[in-house]
Every structure is written in structure tokens, then in C-alpha cells.
Amino acid sequence: xxxxxxxxxxxxxxxxxxxxxxxxxxxxxxxxxxxxxxxxxxxxxxxxxxxxxxxxxxxxxxxxxxxxxxxxxxxxxxxxxxxxxxxxxxxxxxxxxxxxxxxxxxxxxxxxxxxxxxxxxxxxxxxxxxxxxxxxxxxxxxxxxxxxxxxxxxxxxxxxxxxxxxxxxxxxxxxxxxxxxxxxxxxxxxxxxxxxxxxxxxxxxxxxxxxxxxx
Numbered sequence: 503x504x505x506x507x508x509x510x511x512x513x514x515x516x517x518x519x520x521x522x523x524x525x526x527x528x529x530x531x532x533x534x535x536x537x538x539x540x541x542x543x544x545x546x547x548x549x550x551x552x553x554x555x556x557x558x559x560x561x562x563x564x565x566x567x568x569x570x571x572x573x574x575x576x577x578x579x580x581x582x583x584x585x586x587x588x589x590x591x592x593x594x595x596x597x598x599x600x601x602x603x604x605x606x607x608x609x610x611x612x613x614x615x616x617x618x619x620x621x622x623x624x625x626x627x628x629x630x631x632x633x634x635x636x637x638x639x640x641x642x643x644x645x646x647x648x649x650x651x652x653x654x655x656x657x658x659x660x661x662x663x664x665x666x667x668x669x670x671x672x673x674x675x676x677x678x679x680x681x682x683x684x685x686x687x688x689x690x691x692x693x694x695x696x697x698x699x700x701x702x703x704x705x706x707x708x709x710x711x712x713x714x715x716x717x
Contacts, residue, residue, distance in 0.1 A: 507537045511598035515539065515566060518594040522561040525590055534634075534660075535707030538676030542632065542658060545712070546571035549656055551587075555579045557611045557643055558635030562591030568632065569600040577660035578604045579618075579628075581611045582635075611635060626652040637685040641692055648698060648715060655715050657699070662686055663709025674712040 508516075515536070542564065546554075551572055559565050559582035563711040568578055582588060585608045590688055607614055618624040628651045633643050640659060647657050662668075667675045667683035668690060675683050677705050690711070693701055 505535060507540055508542065511536050512570060514594050514598045515570070517597075518561065518563055518566060521594070522563065525561070525587075526564055527587065533560065534567070538660070538707035538710055539567045541704070541706060541710065543567055543571040545656060546630060546660070549561060549630050551655075552576050553579075553628045554630040554632070555628050555647070555650065556631070557581050557615075557633045559588050559591075559606070560634070560658075561587050564632055564634060565604065566591060566595055566598060566600075568630075569595065569603045570598060572603065576603055579614075580606045581609060582606070583608065583610050586649050612639065612646070613641060615643070615650065618655060618697070619646060619649055622706055625649045628652065630653045631655070631657045632660070633658070637661065637664075637682055639691070640685070640689045643688075644693065644696075646684065651715055653715050653717065657713040657715065659689070659693075659711040659713070661708045662690055662703055662711040663705060665708060668709075676717050 522528060546568060553577065554568055554572065556565055556568065556578060559580050565578065565580050588606060595604065631647050631651050633640065651657055663687040664682045665679060667679050668687045672680065693711060693713065698717045699715055701711060701713050703709060703711045
């Protein structure tokens with residue numbers, strides 16, 4: 503971290519990370535990891551997406567990462583049911599001069615995704631997606647993103663190791679993490695069996711699964 507991550511973290515991202523940690527509503531499990539952000543930034547620069555979608559925003563660390571790592575004319579659809587946390591990150595987004603890229607939608611994600619598919623006919627319109635939201639709906643998000651993201655596009659899921667609990671016997675998992683463990687393990691099995699995507703699960707942060715849609 504001290505050698506390869508923090509020295510290369512953009513100053514505005516560091517400032518947002520510090521502001522997030524000071525907020526009284528701060529939830530460490532919901533905060534993005536700088537080394538995971540570094541990976542996502544590299545992926546974004548390789549994919550060079552014009553349209554991205556983000557499900558779960560919190561204070562916007564990953565959203566700001568995306569905005570900083572995409573072309574000037576890129577557009578990001580960002581969905582989160584809570585606006586208050588996003589307001590923590592908004593001054594830093596404005597400071598970075600990239601707020602024009604972001605369309606923040608305050609809503610549960612599934613109705614927005616269904617609207618994009620059924621009413622706006624946006625199938626295959628997105629190049630990249632990032633998901634860090636309610637784990638019980640990861641499977642539902644995946645099915646919709648498999649239509650919204652074009653073939654060759656990339657979908658990234660956060661928290662797929664759930665604190666490492668997916669590799670532990672149930673008896674070694676604290677009660678507060680057991681539901682998350684079950685949900686993460688079920689999603690991991692589901693995504694591993696999905697022949698529509700190439701996948702790679704990396705032990706960065708709380709676990710990141712990268713999917714490339716191939717059919």
C-alpha cells in the first residue's frame with residue numbers, strides 16, 4: 503500500500519476517502535479500497551468506456567474513480583437509494599471538474615435497470631458496470647446487466663469474499679456475517695457456472711470479481 507497504492511492515489515480521491523472516514527454515518531464495509539480502486543482505474547483505461555453504470559454509490563469513491571478514468575465525453579449512470587451519503591462526495595466530484603459525466607439517480611436499482619431495458623431500449627448500450635450494493639440482489643443485477651452491457655463489456659462485483667468468510671466453515675463465521683457469507687457464496691457459484699462470461703475473482707479489498715461478457 504505504501505509503495506504502490508497511496509503514492510499514486512489521486513489527491514482528490516484521498517481527500518474524499520478522508521472525508522468519508524470522518525462522517526458519523528461511516529460504514530467501513532461500504533467504503534471503497536484504494537488498491538481495488540487502482541485496479542478498477544486500470545481496467546477502465548483499458549476498456550475506455552463511453553457509457554458506464556454503477557449500482558451502489560455510498561459517498562462516491564468508486565464513482566469518482568470511474569469519472570477520473572474515463573474519456574471526457576463518457577457518461578456514468580449512478581444509482582443509489584440514498585442521496586445523503588452521495589452529498590459527502592459531491593464537493594470532491596465538483597472539485598475534480600467531472601460532475602457533467604454523472605447522472606445520479608436516487609432509487610432502488612432494479613426499477614431503474616428494468617426501465618433502461620424495457621422502456622428506454624438500452625440493451626447493449628453500456629461498456630462497463632460496477633456493482634457494490636445489496637448482496638441479495640446481485641443475481642438479479644447480473645441478469646439485467648448481462649443485457650445492458652454489450653458483448654465484450656466488463657462487469658465488476660465488489661465484496662465477493664465477504665471478509666474471507668466464504669472460505670470458512672459456518673462455525674467460524676460470526677453471526678452478523680453469516681447471511682452475507684451465504685449470499686456471496688451463492689453468487690460466486692452462480693457466476694462460476696455462467697458460460698456467458700469470463701471471470702476472475704481477485705483477493706483485493708473484500709474480494710472483486712471481474713466479468714467479461716462473451717455472449
